[in-house]
Amino acid sequence: MTSTDNATAPAITLTIAGSEATGGAGAQADLKTFQQLGTYGIVALTCIVSFDPKESWNHRFVPVEPGVIADQLEAVQECYRGQLDTVKLGMMGSPATIGTVATALRSQDWRNVVLDPVLICKGQEPGHALDTDEALKAELLPLATFVTPNHFEAEQLSGLSIEDEDGLVAAARRIHEISGAAVLAKGGVRLAGPDAVDVFYDGETLEVLRAPKIGEVAVSGAGCSLAAAVTAELAKGAAPLEAARTAKAFVTRGIERRVSSNAPFDALWQG
Numbered sequence: 001m002t003s004t005d006n007a008t009a010p011a012i013t014l015t016i017a018g019s020e021a022t023g024g025a026g027a028q029a030d031l032k033t034f035q036q037l038g039t040y041g042i043v044a045l046t047c048i049v050s051f052d053p054k055e056s057w058n059h060r061f062v063p064v065e066p067g068v069i070a071d072q073l074e075a076v077q078e079c080y081r082g083q084l085d086t087v088k089l090g091m092m093g094s095p096a097t098i099g100t101v102a103t104a105l106r107s108q109d110w111r112n113v114v115l116d117p118v119l120i121c122k123g124q125e126p127g128h129a130l131d132t133d134e135a136l137k138a139e140l141l142p143l144a145t146f147v148t149p150n151h152f153e154a155e156q157l158s159g160l161s162i163e164d165e166d167g168l169v170a171a172a173r174r175i176h177e178i179s180g181a182a183v184l185a186k187g188g189v190r191l192a193g194p195d196a197v198d199v200f201y202d203g204e205t206l207e208v209l210r211a212p213k214i215g216e217v218a219v220s221g222a223g224c225s226l227a228a229a230v231t232a233e234l235a236k237g238a239a240p241l242e243a244a245r246t247a248k249a250f251v252t253r254g255i256e257r258r259v260s261s262n263a264p265f266d267a268l269w270q271g
Contacts, residue, residue: 009040010038010039010040011038011039011040011086011232011235011236011237012039012040012042012080012083012084012086012235013034013039013040013041013042013086013087013088013228013231013232013235014041014042014043014044014076014080014084014086014087014088015027015030015031015034015041015042015043015044015087015088015089015090015228015231016043016044016046016069016073016087016088016089016090016092016101017030017043017045017046017088017089017090017091017224018045018046018047018048018049018090018091018093019045019047019048019049020049020050020051021048021049021050021051022050022051022220022261022263022267023267024220024221024259024267024268025220025221025223025224025267026049026090026091026221026224027043027045027090029221029224029225029228029268029270030043030088030090030224030225030227030228030231031043032225032270032271033224033225033228033229033232033250033270034228034231034232035270036250036270036271037229037232037233037236037246037250038232038236039232039235039236042076042080044069044072044073044076045064045069045072046063046064046069046090046091046092046093046097046101047061047062047063047064047091047092047093047094047097048061048062048064049061049062049091051263053262053263057263057264057265061093063093063094063096063097064097066096066097066099066100069097069100069101070100070103070104073100073101073104074104077104077107077108081108085109085110085111085112085235086110086111086112086113086114086231086234086235087105087110087112087113087114087231088114088116088227088228088230088231089101089113089114089115089116089140089144090116090118090224090227091118092118092132092136092140093132094132095131095132095134095135098132098135098136098139098140099135099139101140102139102140102143105140105143106143110143110145111145111234112145112146112231112234112235113143113144113145113146114144114145114146114147114148114227114230114231114234115140115141115143115144115146115147115148115181116148116223116224116227117136117140117141117147117148117149117153117157118153119132119133119136119152119153119156119157133156137157141157141178141179141181142179144179144181145181145182146181146182146183146184146230146234146240146243147175147179147181147182147183147184148183148184148185148186148223148226148227148230149171149175149183149185149186150186150188150190150223151168151186151187151188151190151191154168154171154172154175154185154186155171157171157174157175157178158170158171158174158175158178159174160174162187162191164191164192165187165191165193165197165199165208168185168187168191168197168198168199169199169201169206169208171185171199172184172185172199172200172201172206173201173206176201176202176203180203182200182201182202182203182240182241182244183199183200183201183202184198184199184200184209184226184230184244184247185198185199185201186198186223186226187199188218188222189213189215189216189217189218190218193213194212194213195210195211195212195213196210196211196212196213196214196252197209197210198244198248200240200241200244202240202241205241207241207244209244209245209248211248211249211252214252214255214256217265217266218265219254219255219258219265219266219267219268220263220265220266220267220268221254221267221268221270222251222254222255222268225250225251225254225268225270226247226248226250226251227247229243229246229247229250229251230243230244230247233246233247250270251268254268254269254270254271255268257269257271
């Protein structure tokens, strides 16, 4: 590849995440978001999650073997060594997976590590889920430069109860204190009021991002796509607050144009 080609090549964005077969969330949503926002998306899969239409559309969870995850990351990192400096972390699913991913991340320098801290999956046993949550806090949160917790995850990471916008602001501040990362805490439809509210805080700048709610039910893939949009914008050189604003607008448009199916929930469209 010539220097001219390098100058015009798209930014490369890696997602380390689970597969969600219906296409609304997970690595599928990440790759579509990366493509739509003009970056070259690549993926290392951590698990396979499929909804079960026979059991109230709960999750069926199958982990990828840690050695297979390590192989994927070895291939990715060697292939794009010197080009890849931005990664999004999604569904991990087990302490073993988290340890494998953390080891790979530590093997190189990263400009942007966006952590979407998926702290619970309905297909996991409660004790296993708790162990996974603790491993994520211990091994991945310290590596993150940008964190995108939803309402539940923000409560778990901050140790605070979030009942309103002020509570979301306090949680964002607390998560930044713990991690040192920029934080985009997502209230979404879970807080009362006419707007879907998210809070950005990076230790200096606090901004509340608002958009009118589109219904009162969460849309599948909104959280994944928001974090992926932040990742893409950071990879292209945007400042964290600018990336957060763009991601919020991207997800709002995707919710407006959401896709319905036979499932009892809609999916965000990244088009």
